[in-house]
Amino acid sequence: MRKPLSVYFHIPFCTKKCYYCDFLSFPSMEREREQYMDALLREVISSPYRGEKYKVQTVFIGGGTPSVLHGKELKNILDGFKEAFPYMAYEDREWTIEVNPGSVTKKKLSDYRKMGINRLSIGLQSAIDEELKKLGRVHTKEDFLLTYRQAREEGFDNINIDLLSALPGQTLNSYKESLEFTAQLEPEHISSYSLIIEEGTLFHQWYQDGKGLPDEEVEREMYEYTKQYLKTKGYDRYEISNYAKKGKECRHNLVYWQRGEYLGFGLGSSSLMEETRFQNKTTMEQYKKDPGKKNNIKRLPLKEQIEETMFLGLRMEKGVSRKEFYERFSMDLKEIYENSLNKLEQGGFLEWRGETLVLTKRGIDVSNQVLAQFLFD
Amino acid sequence: MSTVDQSKIRNFCIIAHIDHGKSTLADRIIEKTGLLTSREMQSQVLDNMDLERERGITIKAQTVRIVYKALDGEEYIFNLIDTPGHVDFNYEVSRSLAACDGAVLVVDAAQGIEAQTLANVYLALDHDLDVIPVINKIDLPSAQPKRVIEEIEDVIGIEAEDAPLISAKNGQNIEEVLEQIVKKIPAPKGSPDNPLQALIFDSLYDSYKGVIIFCRMKEGRVSKGTPIQMMATGAKAEVAEVGYFGAGQFIPCEELSAGMVGYITASLKNVKDTRVGDTVTNSKNPCKEPLPGYKKVNSMVYCGMYPQDGAKYGDLRDALEKLKLNDASLTFEAETSIALGFGFRCGFLGLLHLEIIQERLEREYNLDLVTTAPGVIYKVHKTNGEVVELTNPSNLPEAGEIEWMEEPVVSAEIMVTTEFIGSIMELCQERRGVYLGMEYMEETRALLKYDLPLNEIIYDFFDALKSRSRGYASFDYDMKGYVRSELVKLDILINKEEVDALSFIVHKDTAYDRGRKMCEKLKEEIPRHLFEIPIQAAIGSKVIARETVKAMRKDVLAKCYGGDISRKRKLLEKQKEGKKRMRQVGSVEIPQKAFMSVLKLDERK
Numbered sequence: 001m002r003k004p005l006s007v008y009f010h011i012p013f014c015t016k017k018c019y020y021c022d023f024l025s026f027p028s029m030e031r032e033r034e035q036y037m038d039a040l041l042r043e044v045i046s047s048p049y050r051g052e053k054y055k056v057q058t059v060f061i062g063g064g065t066p067s068v069l070h071g072k073e074l075k076n077i078l079d080g081f082k083e084a085f086p087y088m089a090y091e092d093r094e095w096t097i098e099v100n101p102g103s104v105t106k107k108k109l110s111d112y113r114k115m116g117i118n119r120l121s122i123g124l125q126s127a128i129d130e131e132l133k134k135l136g137r138v139h140t141k142e143d144f145l146l147t148y149r150q151a152r153e154e155g156f157d158n159i160n161i162d163l164l165s166a167l168p169g170q171t172l173n174s175y176k177e178s179l180e181f182t183a184q185l186e187p188e189h190i191s192s193y194s195l196i197i198e199e200g201t202l203f204h205q206w207y208q209d210g211k212g213l214p215d216e217e218v219e220r221e222m223y224e225y226t227k228q229y230l231k232t233k234g235y236d237r238y239e240i241s242n243y244a245k246k247g248k249e250c251r252h253n254l255v256y257w258q259r260g261e262y263l264g265f266g267l268g269s270s271s272l273m274e275e276t277r278f279q280n281k282t283t284m285e286q287y288k289k290d291p292g293k294k295n296n297i298k299r300l301p302l303k304e305q306i307e308e309t310m311f312l313g314l315r316m317e318k319g320v321s322r323k324e325f326y327e328r329f330s331m332d333l334k335e336i337y338e339n340s341l342n343k344l345e346q347g348g349f350l351e352w353r354g355e356t357l358v359l360t361k362r363g364i365d366v367s368n369q370v371l372a373q374f375l376f377d
Numbered sequence: 378m379s380t381v382d383q384s385k386i387r388n389f390c391i392i393a394h395i396d397h398g399k400s401t402l403a404d405r406i407i408e409k410t411g412l413l414t415s416r417e418m419q420s421q422v423l424d425n426m427d428l429e430r431e432r433g434i435t436i437k438a439q440t441v442r443i444v445y446k447a448l449d450g451e452e453y454i455f456n457l458i459d460t461p462g463h464v465d466f467n468y469e470v471s472r473s474l475a476a477c478d479g480a481v482l483v484v485d486a487a488q489g490i491e492a493q494t495l496a497n498v499y500l501a502l503d504h505d506l507d508v509i510p511v512i513n514k515i516d517l518p519s520a521q522p523k524r525v526i527e528e529i530e531d532v533i534g535i536e537a538e539d540a541p542l543i544s545a546k547n548g549q550n551i552e553e554v555l556e557q558i559v560k561k562i563p564a565p566k567g568s569p570d571n572p573l574q575a576l577i578f579d580s581l582y583d584s585y586k587g588v589i590i591f592c593r594m595k596e597g598r599v600s601k602g603t604p605i606q607m608m609a610t611g612a613k614a615e616v617a618e619v620g621y622f623g624a625g626q627f628i629p630c631e632e633l634s635a636g637m638v639g640y641i642t643a644s645l646k647n648v649k650d651t652r653v654g655d656t657v658t659n660s661k662n663p664c665k666e667p668l669p670g671y672k673k674v675n676s677m678v679y680c681g682m683y684p685q686d687g688a689k690y691g692d693l694r695d696a697l698e699k700l701k702l703n704d705a706s707l708t709f710e711a712e713t714s715i716a717l718g719f720g721f722r723c724g725f726l727g728l729l730h731l732e733i734i735q736e737r738l739e740r741e742y743n744l745d746l747v748t749t750a751p752g753v754i755y756k757v758h759k760t761n762g763e764v765v766e767l768t769n770p771s772n773l774p775e776a777g778e779i780e781w782m783e784e785p786v787v788s789a790e791i792m793v794t795t796e797f798i799g800s801i802m803e804l805c806q807e808r809r810g811v812y813l814g815m816e817y818m819e820e821t822r823a824l825l826k827y828d829l830p831l832n833e834i835i836y837d838f839f840d841a842l843k844s845r846s847r848g849y850a851s852f853d854y855d856m857k858g859y860v861r862s863e864l865v866k867l868d869i870l871i872n873k874e875e876v877d878a879l880s881f882i883v884h885k886d887t888a889y890d891r892g893r894k895m896c897e898k899l900k901e902e903i904p905r906h907l908f909e910i911p912i913q914a915a916i917g918s919k920v921i922a923r924e925t926v927k928a929m930r931k932d933v934l935a936k937c938y939g940g941d942i943s944r945k946r947k948l949l950e951k952q953k954e955g956k957k958r959m960r961q962v963g964s965v966e967i968p969q970k971a972f973m974s975v976l977k978l979d980e981r982k
Contacts, residue, residue: 008940193935218932241935256940270941277943296943308942311949343964347907368932369907372952 002087005054005253009077010266011038011066012284015103019136020207022198023062024268024282034289036267037073037190041080041266043280045292050084050272054261058252059095061117067099071111078115082213094251096121096160102139109154120151121160121191126167127178134168138201141181149186158248160189165226166197166219168203168212176229177224184231188248192226193241194219220365238317240364258306258311275300302329303376306336310374314350315367322323333357340373381454382562383636388456388593390473390704392501393483394491394851398513398595401482401545402439403459409551410455411445438683440591440638442578442621446893447559455558456622456638458578458593466857467500468674472654474500475670476578476593476638479507479562481554482529486512486520486789489528491521492792492851498533508511509557510537516544532818541799565636573597573605573659575633575641580651586618589627592657593638595668599657600632605643606660606884608667613660614643614652615662649705674706676724677785677856678731678835679768681712681749681878682738683720685969689744690719696742697721700734707734712769715973716745716878716962722769724749728835747969749878753831756859758781770880773866776917783859785831787811790853792824797846800827804845808833809884832882865894869899870913870920874963878972889921896924902971905929910965 013028028036044050067072082088088222098110112120127141128134151159157293161182165175182190195213197203207213214222223234227237234245239257242250264271268282278294281287300308306329313320325333334341341357344350349363349370363370381519393399406891443455462474474480480501501508508953510529512522513716522542540554550774565572579591599605603616620629621639633639645651653674656667684693708724725731757765757773758780766772789810793801797817805812813826829838832852842850846847865888869879878900883891892914898914903926914922934945959966 031477102755132597194933196935240933256942260615264940270943272940272942279941280942298943304946308946311945312942319587350906364933366929366932366951368934368949369929372949375946 002053002055003261004057005049006058006060006260006262007056007081007085008060008251008252008262008264008266008269008270009059009066010264011061011063011069012036012267013064013068014063014100015068015138016136018199018330019134019202019373021194023064028068032068032284033073035286037069037077039288039291040209040266041077041272043078043085045080047084047263047265048292049263052087053083055087055089056085056170057089057093058255059093059117060252061095061097062121063098065100065103065123067104067108071108075111075115078144083246086374093117094158096250096252098123099147100137100139101143104147106150106154109150109156113154113156116299119157119158120188121159121162121189122151123162124145124178124182125162125164126170126174127181128170128174131167131170131174137166139188148187158189159184159187160250161187163190164224165192165194166214168207170214171340172214172218172221172225175250176225179226179229183230183235186233189241189244189250190230190235192223223365224361236317240315240367245290252292252318259308259312259314275305306331308373311371312373314357314359314371319353320355322355322357337374342369344373381634381637383566386454386456386565386636387558387562388458388477388576388638389479389481389558389562390458391459391483392460392494392497393513394485394488394497396492397483397485397488397494398461398545399483402481402511402513402543402551403457405458405545405548405551406455406555407441407443408548409555411718415747436602436709440622442623442638445555445559448529448556449559450531453559455555458638458817465725465729467982468672468726471500471504472576472578473653474504474506475668476576477504477506477551478565479509481558481754482508482510483513483545484510484525484529486514486525489521489525490532490792491824492790492824492853495791495792495824496790498535507562508535509554509561510535510540511554512542513545515542516549516577527584528819567594567596567613567635567810569596569597569598571635572662572664573599573603573657574664574668575599575656575657577607577651577657578650578655579653580705582648584644587644588648588651590641590643590645590651590657592633592639592641594633594635596664596980597659598632598634599641599659603639604660605657606663607651608658609664609671609673610650610652611654612645613647616641616643618642625911628692633652636863637886643868646907648703652705667807674726675827676706676708676726676754677831678725678727678751678753679722680725680751680813681714681717681720681769682723682735683714683717683749683878685745685747692742693721693738693744693746696744697723698773698786699742700719700737704734706730709736714749714771714878716876716960717749717968720747724768730949743968747878747972749880749972751835752882753785753835755785755864755882758782767882770866770882770925771877781861782864784864786828786857786860787831787834787854788857789829790824791827791842792811792818792852793846793850793852795821797849798823798825800845801850804838804841808884810839826878828860828886829854830860831856837960853912865916867895867921868915870896870911870915871903872898872908872910872963872965873913874965876962876967884914888916892922896922899971900924900926902968902979903965904968906965908964909926911922 008369012025012027013033015026022317042118046099095117097117098121100123110204124144125135125137149288163178164181236243238249261273267287270282271278278297281293281295322333350357351360359367381684391399391403394737440458440755445453447453458473458476460470471956481700482498502588511851512525515522519621543550574596575592575594577590577592579762581587599616599619601616605616606613618629619633619639619641620627627640627852644797655669658664684690701707706726709721712722735748736744738746757767758779759774759778791801810827810829816824820822842852863885864882865882865885866890867873869883896912905926907929909928910926912924959968
């Protein structure tokens with residue numbers, strides 16, 4: 001049996017940096033892109049994990065905006081990848097690419113299909129043009145609709161739409177409008193993230209004090225409404241910010257939460273292989289010089305494996321199974337976290353659903369506080 | 378040195394209201410007499426603790442011996458004894474004055490007489506010192522030297538007609554001051570042949586020399602090998618070295634004799650053996666009686682000091698012990714608080730003294746401290762006849778055991794321009810002051826006299842006074858004694874649990890107001906938790922005020938992207954780390970600074 005593997009490709013380019021974005025991405029010149037894609041290819045074909053040991057289950061091409069790439073730039077990489085990792089799931093594969101309306105064309109979409117990509121993640125963020133403008137997005141609601149229709153025409157039957165809540169100038173009603181607009185298109189998957197003001201972004205300079213943003217009460221109402229409304233439309237929440245129709249959960253993301261093995265290619269990408277976490281170089285210069293060079297290599301001690309199992313697992317609706325925990329670590333979850341569990345259960349932040357531990361509604365609201373309790377002293 | 382002619386010695390001090398230019402004049406005198414060239418002069422030589430320079434006040438008395446060649450062609454030895462400049466140190470001031478034969482009174486040409494001017498002059502006159510008035514800051518555009526001279530004559534009743542008009546800042550007319558010191562301040566008396574009698578006006582601990590006694594020789598002589606005894610503490614030792622004070626250094630000499638000012642070292646290890654005001658005599662040939670005026674200084678203000686990091690308890694103890702070597706008026710004893718762990722109940726002369734010790738512990742010993750609200754000593758008369766001196770509110774006996782209580786009261790003098798009399802009287806009223814009387818200094822200024830409870834003035838009275846008089850009021854006080862008072866202990870309950878370190882004693886009439894403010898303040902200081910936290914102020918079992926810290930609504934990381942788990946871990950770790958810097962009381966994490974928040978209750982006024 002070959003071990004299952006998930007692979008992430010990072011494309012750090014975009015047409016224009018959004019005001020709230022703190023990911024490794026930036027607008028680029030043709031030439032710089034070529035050099036990067038060249039380095040990326042080198043990294044893939046010389047990966048120490050290449051060969052027959054693994055069977056690739058999911059692929060995620062993220063960014064940045066991967067759809068700024070020309071079809072052949074992407075094809076090059078994927079061809080090299082298929083050669084280096086010859087064992088691939090086919091029928092049950094999940095290959096996703098992130099696209100932004102405006103940078104993707106019908107031609108590109110058709111090329112994606114040919115390369116084996118079978119899932120799209122489209123960044124809509126909001127269906128209100130005024131809000132899109134404030135975010136620094138390059139597209140309008142109309143641009144999005146066009147992309148979405150073209151995707152369906154090209155045969156994509158697994159599409160995610162990204163939304164954002166708690167945006168500047170957003171009201172509960174305008175959020176509802178975006179959400180309802182999205183659900184009525186019936187994508188297979190919807191992600192709705194609450195905006196986080198990250199340091200180093202323009203938004204941090206503008207909204208650090210919280211003025212101009214919806215208050216937490218409104219933000220929580222948006223969150224609640226999302227779950228309730230999408231439920232009526234046939235979507236289940238399976239992770240704090242992710243909703244899907246039955247069987248359409250994003251398997252790639254589940255690998256992260258469930259601590260499956262994944263390999264990240266490209267600038268600053270993270271990996272978890274054989275209980276070791278590592279990261280690629282985060283500056284272009286260093287990455288291009290030696291794309292296989294790893295940073296922050298950390299073999300996870302048992303303690304951290306346990307902590308991660310908890311703080312990642314609890315993000316999922318299905319929670320952490322006491323039985324699976326025992327099988328994995330030969331320890332009883334209830335015993336090693338006795339104090340924290342008592343406190344958190346009493347406070348109404350956690351509950352047992354049979355033998356599975358899950359966050360309550362209140363627990364999700366303050367999940368950082370709850371999850372921090374699972375770190376050992 | 379043994380050939381020093383007593384008639385050529387002048388022992389004097391400079392007295393002034395704060396900011397009237399005392400230290401600057403001292404600098405100029407030292408500079409003029411050539412002890413240091415002006416290039417060597419760092420501004421204000423005598424204030425040599427960093428803290429003193431920063432705050433512009435003298436905390437520890439400094440002394441310097443300088444030689445002045447007068448216009449009559451003779452060389453005079455000046456011993457300038459600088460005095461602490463704050464009411465917290467009134468007793469030290471009085472002992473420094475007792476070491477002098479005269480005083481230079483500095484009055485600001487623009488501001489005229491202030492409360493401390495008066496307090497200091499009266500203190501000097503009490504010690505039979507000859508007072509030379511000097512009008513300073515005549516370079517200011519608002520200077521009115523004539524008016525100030527009149528004021529000195531009218532209000533204080535001393536001759537001021539030929540007072541030198543100077544600018545210490547510009548070095549203008551300093552010579553005239555020096556000449557008047559020669560002419561108007563009497564030479565010391567006393568005979569070298571009488572038994573040794575020397576007044577200790579300060580002492581400090583030096584790790585090489587042991588305790589260094591600063592003294593004024595009243596009678597007799599002392600030199601290396603003299604067996605000495607402190608008459609009040611009884612400590613005995615053999616003199617190792619005597620000498621006098623250069624600028625910032627000790628200069629050894631053969632002998633100190635009657636009339637001189639200098640230092641003595643002996644194998645004494647602790648300043649508590651050499652208390653300010655005590656008399657040094659020769660243990661083989663003692664003088665008949667000690668010099669008058671000695672008293673053991675008692676702490677007036679107490680607070681709990683705790684290390685932020687419980688593991689630093691030992692370091693805090695060591696640091697306090699070291700500071701105490703040099704500061705006999707600092708007291709401390711170990712105590713435990715449920716909220717704060719192990720720490721010390723420390724006693725101080727006043728709030729300034731407290732702040733100085735706190736700052737020195739933090740700066741010089743690198744300790745992070747949690748300080749509880751300062752309080753005074755209350756006397757608790759119990760039903761069984763016992764009287765308890767209460768320094769820690771948590772130790773207040775049960776209500777049923779208390780017959781009655783007393784609190785310390787000071788007599789205060791407040792100098793204020795007439796337009797602010799109303800608002801200052803209102804302030805004193807609010808602070809439970811008892812009005813004693815008012816005297817007009819001149820048409821526009823008055824001296825208000827009040828008895829005020831000490832616990833009403835230790836926090837922020839001075840600030841309130843300044844803000845209600847646009848900075849014009851000045852203030853001085855003296856301990857008066859204890860009076861019976863209706864006092865209650867105000868307890869603070871956080872999430873229904875009493876937090877011992879936040880309890881304080883307060884008059885029953887102000888309890889409600891303080892309790893309410895305290896709850897409001899704590900509400901701001903305590904971060905939101907996963908649950909709602911009631912904050913209550915209570916007297917006994919009766920809750921008199923309540924606030925609520927609402928439960929945290931939201932703290933969720935929406936996105937965790939591209940499998941970068943270490944970033945998420947860091948976030949959670951940071952969260953956990955933040956909690957360690959707080960004090961856990963029951964299930965509530967209280968930030969350290971909340972324990973000091975009681976000090977700032979009147980901020981918003």
